[in-house]
Amino acid sequence: MTEALLALWDGAFGSSYAIWSATLVRSAPLLLLGLGVALAFRAGVLNIGAEGQFLMGAISATAIAQSMGGTVPSIVMIPVMALVGALAGASWAGIAAWLRQRFGVLEVISTIMLNFIALASISWMVRGPLQEPTRIYPQSAEIPGPAQWPFLIPGQRLHLGFVIGLLACGIAWVVLTRTAIGFRIRAVGASPSAATSAGGIAVAGTVLRVFLVSGACAGLAGAAEVGGVTWALYEGISPGYGYTAIAVALLARLHPGWIIVSAIFFGALEAGASAMQRDAGIPSVVVQVIVALVILGVLAGSQRRVIAGAATLGAEGRR
Amino acid sequence: MSSRLTSWYVFGFINIAILSLVACSGEKRPNADASAFRVALLTPGPISDQAWNATAYQGLERMRDSLGASISHIQTKTPAEFEENFRQYGAKGFDLVIGHGFEFQDAARRVGPQFPQTLFATTGGEGAGPNVVALSFAFDEPSYLAGMAAAAMTRTGVIGVIGGTELPPVKLGFEAFLAGARLVRPDIRLLTAYIGNWDDASAGKEQTLAQLSQKADVIYQNADAAGLGVFQAVRQAKGAWVIGSNADQNGLAPEVTLGSVLVDVPHAFLLLARQRQANTVQGPTLRFATASEVVRWVPNPTAPPLPEQVRAKMDSVRAEFAAGARPVLTPR
Numbered sequence: 001m002t003e004a005l006l007a008l009w010d011g012a013f014g015s016s017y018a019i020w021s022a023t024l025v026r027s028a029p030l031l032l033l034g035l036g037v038a039l040a041f042r043a044g045v046l047n048i049g050a051e052g053q054f055l056m057g058a059i060s061a062t063a064i065a066q067s068m069g070g071t072v073p074s075i076v077m078i079p080v081m082a083l084v085g086a087l088a089g090a091s092w093a094g095i096a097a098w099l100r101q102r103f104g105v106l107e108v109i110s111t112i113m114l115n116f117i118a119l120a121s122i123s124w125m126v127r128g129p130l131q132e133p134t135r136i137y138p139q140s141a142e143i144p145g146p147a148q149w150p151f152l153i154p155g156q157r158l159h160l161g162f163v164i165g166l167l168a169c170g171i172a173w174v175v176l177t178r179t180a181i182g183f184r185i186r187a188v189g190a191s192p193s194a195a196t197s198a199g200g201i202a203v204a205g206t207v208l209r210v211f212l213v214s215g216a217c218a219g220l221a222g223a224a225e226v227g228g229v230t231w232a233l234y235e236g237i238s239p240g241y242g243y244t245a246i247a248v249a250l251l252a253r254l255h256p257g258w259i260i261v262s263a264i265f266f267g268a269l270e271a272g273a274s275a276m277q278r279d280a281g282i283p284s285v286v287v288q289v290i291v292a293l294v295i296l297g298v299l300a301g302s303q304r305r306v307i308a309g310a311a312t313l314g315a316e317g318r319r
Numbered sequence: 320m321s322s323r324l325t326s327w328y329v330f331g332f333i334n335i336a337i338l339s340l341v342a343c344s345g346e347k348r349p350n351a352d353a354s355a356f357r358v359a360l361l362t363p364g365p366i367s368d369q370a371w372n373a374t375a376y377q378g379l380e381r382m383r384d385s386l387g388a389s390i391s392h393i394q395t396k397t398p399a400e401f402e403e404n405f406r407q408y409g410a411k412g413f414d415l416v417i418g419h420g421f422e423f424q425d426a427a428r429r430v431g432p433q434f435p436q437t438l439f440a441t442t443g444g445e446g447a448g449p450n451v452v453a454l455s456f457a458f459d460e461p462s463y464l465a466g467m468a469a470a471a472m473t474r475t476g477v478i479g480v481i482g483g484t485e486l487p488p489v490k491l492g493f494e495a496f497l498a499g500a501r502l503v504r505p506d507i508r509l510l511t512a513y514i515g516n517w518d519d520a521s522a523g524k525e526q527t528l529a530q531l532s533q534k535a536d537v538i539y540q541n542a543d544a545a546g547l548g549v550f551q552a553v554r555q556a557k558g559a560w561v562i563g564s565n566a567d568q569n570g571l572a573p574e575v576t577l578g579s580v581l582v583d584v585p586h587a588f589l590l591l592a593r594q595r596q597a598n599t600v601q602g603p604t605l606r607f608a609t610a611s612e613v614v615r616w617v618p619n620p621t622a623p624p625l626p627e628q629v630r631a632k633m634d635s636v637r638a639e640f641a642a643g644a645r646p647v648l649t650p651r
Contacts, residue, residue: 017410022403127485136487137421137444157403230398232425236363239396274400277393278407284365284394290337297333 004280008290011275012268020156022274025229027267028158029054029221029241031165034248034259035172036089036217041254042176043210044189049096049111050218051242052118053089057222059125060088062140062233065226066130070144077146078160081223089219090212092118097211101204107211115242123235130233140233149227161224166260168217173256185210218242251299269294355389356596358382358415359408361401362394363422370517370543370565375419375442378588386592401426409434415595417442417588421487427451438595442584443488446603454587457608458488459495459647460640461580462539464616464633465562466499468577469537470507471629472560479510479535481526481549483517483542492564492580495647496539502636503629510535514545523548531556537577540564547571560622569619578618587613609640 012023033050040047061081068077096114099105123138125131132141149160176182187195188206195201221241230237248266252258273291276282282290358379366376372394382388391413393404401423408416409430417440418427424444431439431451439451446453469478478500480493493511500507510533512526523545530538531552539562540549546563550572553561563569563579587607594600607613616637624630639645 017406021406025399025403137424138484138486139422139425142425225399229402232398234398234422236397236422239400271403274393274395274404275407278359278391278404281391285367293333293337297337300333 004276004282007275007278007280007282008272010272010279012272014275017156018271018275020153020158022271023264023268024162025157025159025267026270027263028162028165028228029225029238030245030248030263030266031162031259032168032217032221032224033241033245034252034263035165035169035256036214036221037245038249038252038254038256038259039172039176039185039210039217040214041249042189043185043207044192045207045211045214046106046108047093047096047111047211047214048108048246049093049114049215049242050245051238051240052111052115053092053215053218054222054225054238054242055115055118055122056092057085057089057219058226058233058237059122059130059222060219061085061223061226062130062143063125065143065147066141068144068147070146072146074146074150077144078149078227081147081227082164082220085223085226086216086220089222090216092219093211093215097208100211101208122233122237126233126235132232138235142232143226147227148231149224157229159224159228161221161228164220164224165263168220169256169259176256218245247295251295251302253302265298356386356415356592357391357411357413358388358592359391359393359404359413359417361404361416361418361423362392363396363420365394366392368544372419374566374582374584375417375588378585379417381585381589382592385589386596388592398422398426402430405430405439406433409437409439413437415440415592417591420444421453424453438600440591440605446605449602452600452602453604454591455604455606456488456582456587457606457614457640457647458492458580458582460609461614461616462492462495462564463499463502463640463647464637465539465578465580466496466501467503467629467633467636468616468618468625469496469539469560469562470500470503471625472577473504473507473537474558475534475536476504476506477508477510477534477536479512479527479530479533479538481523481530481538481540481542481546482511482513483545484515485513489541491648492541493539498648499636503632514542517543517545519545520548520551524552527552528556531559536560537562539580541580550576567617569617569621573619573621576619577622578616581615581617583613583615587611608643609637610643 011018013019037050061084064084065081096107096110099110100107126138130140132139152158184201184206187199187201188203192203196203244266248262252262269291273287276287277284360375360379362372362375364372366372379390379392383390395401395404405426415438419442421443423441427439427441428447428451431448435450440454442454444453482489497509510530514522514526523542527549537560540546541564550561553559553575554572560577561575562577565582567581568579569576
């Protein structure tokens with residue numbers, strides 16, 4: 001029994017490989033996705049379409065990397081991929097934002113529907129326009145060398161996307177807590193009517209901008225996954241990162257700083273879960289149950305603090 | 320105060336649940352003996368699927384039972400996980416690591432050169448280098464024989480194929496099926512449909528009903544769990560036949576099943592493991608064809624017998640396959 005829990009720990013933090021090539025690599029997309037979800041939720045936008053925005057980012061980053069070819073240097077290629085990925089994610093979120101503002105379509109519904117469209121798009125892309133040259137396998141060709149994002153530590157798989165995620169969380173933290181824009185976002189999220197009447201805040205514009213930024217974070221995560229990890233587009237590129245991201249954001253209580261902790265926690269859990277199957281021989285279904293119970297346990301544990309500190313948290317801890 | 324107490328209870332309960340689950344899960348201690356022959360299997364889905372992944376796991380168990388191998392299995396979803404787990408097994412010095420699907424090929428290619436003492440094999444895909452090999456099943460050979468049988472049985476001259484998604488081996492099997500059918504009956508018409516997934520049995524049933532309404536009366540399915548819908552639909556129709564694939568599916572609906580195109584994955588894994596032990600693996604592609612008995616056309620014993628001359632023809636074609644004397648399809 002201890003062997004199983006040891007395997008969980010070893011798989012997540014037991015060696016330098018586990019930390020730098022398993023846990024943190026899995027945390028990288030969760031950082032940006034969790035941040036995107038948290039920002040949207042802060043403004044009262046229930047964007048559960050991070051999965052679809054992630055996939056659109058991955059598709060676009062692959063497409064631009066393939067079309068620019070191997071002659072463009074990395075210094076140009078990587079920012080372009082990141083930008084295109086973010087733009088794609090933002091536009092995908094923009095559809096839901098437009099539907100909400102023009103027709104009053106609830107974003108909970110539109111974003112989840114857009115997830116399915118994104119999933120179908122990726123299936124089509126890897127069998128159509130982006131399929132590898134031999135046209136046998138449903139996947140794209142490998143992106144050219146300059147489009148492969150640099151590793152941070154030689155011999156380990158941790159890539160540039162993780163740093164971008166950390167930076168984004170830091171920036172979001174400053175913006176949310178120290179700037180007028182951040183105050184507007186929080187005010188709109190707390191009460192749109194109060195924000196309009198008492199604060200004179202343009203709610204629609206704020207919601208739209210936050211929605212787009214949220215989508216951009218997810219799209220950037222998709223570009224980083226293609227550039228940093230897979231180097232090609234596959235149908236199964238995401239195991240549902242966009243949905244895990246909702247748990248990441250909620251566990252962090254929508255706080256950008258805590259997103260870092262929360263994303264690493266989920267990354268560690270997934271890395272450890274693999275090790276439990278691999279090294280302790282526990283069936284994957286049992287591992288999934290254990291993972292779910294660990295998450296519940298942590299939520300219950302953090303809930304105690306929430307209740308104890310509810311009075312002091314005040315408006316900070318929406319949800 | 321009471322809510323605080325409640326959350327303590329919840330917290331405690333969850334911890335106990337985790338501990339008891341871990342305790343009950345019956346660890347197999349796969350790495351107990353480091354000197355043993357060690358084999359790892361990566362599957363893209365759950366081994367409880369009674370199809371693709373289940374047969375791979377049976378292969379893993381067969382290696383344990385027949386060769387005394389120490390085994391490890393992991394279910395993986397994403398390309399990132401494929402690579403991570405290949406590396407982990409390589410670092411632990413496993414002798415043989417099998418990724419069960421063509422989708423593992425890129426990860427194997429990237430990891431292989433760093434762990435030359437480990438043999439990385441993918442089911443499907445393409446091998447690269449001395450220790451990165453691909454297993455290829457000559458699925459087309461028994462499919463060709465199935466096509467001959469179908470052409471002998473059809474009364475309308477229309478036959479159908481129904482696949483899960485348009486994957487290379489599935490498509491190849493269907494092309495061979497048509498070629499075999501044309502050998503027996505040159506004017507045959509083929510209807511082709513893909514369900515779009517591998518698990519929606521009701522969608523499989525719908526596609527089958529559509530083909531039956533277009534007068535197809537022999538349908539060859541290759542759609543895993545979704546294919547069960549094909550059996551259902553054919554069972555309800557009158558005078559139509561179904562052909563199973565991958566596993567021996569003759570028992571699913573014996574009264575309407577003509578036979579099955581069998582891929583004996585466990586047998587292939589065993590052959591692979593023996594080759595690895597003897598260090599006789601010849602990459603980059605290990606082809607398992609009729610000669611190795613890994614792929615076979617298995618007629619349903621309770622189905623009515625085929626005409627004598629068709630059976631004789633099938634036997635001679637099979638013998639040519641076994642001797643490697645007959646390419647199924649003209650190379651494109």
